[in-house]
Amino acid sequence: MTDTSASGDVRLTGISKTYGSFTAVHPLDLTVPQGSFFALLGASGCGKTTTLRMIAGLEDPTTGTVLLGDRDVTDLPPHKRPVNTVFQSYALFPHLTIHENVAFGLRRRGIRSVRKQVGEMLDLVQLGDLAQRKPHQLSGGQQQRVAVARALINHPQVLLLDEPLGALDLKLRRQMQLELKRIQTEVGITFVHVTHDQEEAMTMADTVAVMNGGRVEQLGAPAELYEAPRTTFVANFLGTSNLIEAKVTATGGGEVEVAAGGATLRLPADRCATAPAVGGRLLVGVRPEKISLTHAEDAADGSPASGGTTARNRLTGTIVAASFIGVSTQYVIDSPGSGELQVYVQNIERDPRLVPGAEVALDWNPAHTFGLDAAQDIAAGVTDGTAEAA
Structure with a gap:
């Protein structure tokens, strides 16, 4: 003591x-x-x-x-x-x-x-x-x-x-x-x-x-x-998070499997802030810089350029906005069933095809995914509140 x-x-x-x-x-x-x-x-x-x-x-x-x-x-x-x-x-x-x-x-x-x-x-x-x-x-x-x-x-x-x-x-x-x-x-x-x-x-x-x-x-x-944020407020207030509404389809082996946006996504069970149950709802989260972005032409064959393995989580979508900010380019992607997702790509070797209107694949390591209680406000912490006292 x-x-x-x-x-x-x-x-x-x-x-x-x-x-x-x-x-x-x-x-x-x-x-x-x-x-x-x-x-x-x-x-x-x-x-x-x-x-x-x-x-x-x-x-x-x-x-x-x-x-x-x-x-x-x-x-x-x-x-x-x-x-x-x-x-x-x-x-x-x-x-x-x-x-x-x-x-x-x-x-x-x-x-x-x-x-x-x-x-x-x-x-x-x-x-x-x-x-x-x-x-x-x-x-x-x-x-x-x-x-x-x-x-x-x-x-x-x-x-x-x-x-x-x-x-x-x-x-x-x-x-x-x-x-x-x-x-x-x-x-x-x-x-x-x-x-x-x-x-x-x-x-x-x-x-x-x-x-x-x-x-x-x-x-x-x-x-x-x-x-590893435990609430939507922390996930959104500390930087930017993509939060995707999902349904739990399987659990076991230290993993949770969910259905979201017409795709199957996986995440570690110990990265869930709430105990997931099959049939229940979960907010699946991933930070924008964890996601790889690949043009649909390269993603079709699952090539290594896309991270190209079924072991990774993958969604598809369309670029709706792109902002060059020097060290990285910030993309907004419209992903069917998952809403608008943000992706930050370092400006090392820029793909000139990644412009608004382009069809793309988003993929990331399941280990970088976290799960939050779906009963929370998905937008909590996105903007600074103006509560009554400091």
């Missing part, structure tokens, strides 16, 4: 938050392992920011407890918790130099000799040469790093990040994703990061909690959530 007195895990037990008749966060249990980079991911209104604010002490939970290691901090005010928060707005003092901004927390605690600590922290965020500049003389990404340094110099047990990269442009945001991950790895403290950006969460976090409607839909490593 783990000795929690030696552990710095963040543990939320039965935590919830209601505002009058509205429940922003339904009772949840969540453990953030010490030293991990943990992301709370979801659309606006899913409860992620409210959850973060309850860890910070900026919101009082309606029920439940917040523990840092073996210490119950539920009733402690924010300044008495060993946590610091970095907000999207940075909140730097415009009249102070970068050095003085970072030193602020130490000086507040009566520490006079701060030069060495501030220097080390600015070196950590690679801003040592800019110590005497004012915030307005820095780029958005540099200001963000100053905010992180100012929080980290207080040696918090947990650093909370509330949409910290939301104000940056795309290129700078991607650079800062790698930068924050590097900093977290170097200092080794727990980061809890709130974001609505799927790529951001998957790039940085060891563990992601996907939130929806005040509940955690699924918790796991980024690759696990992407490759």
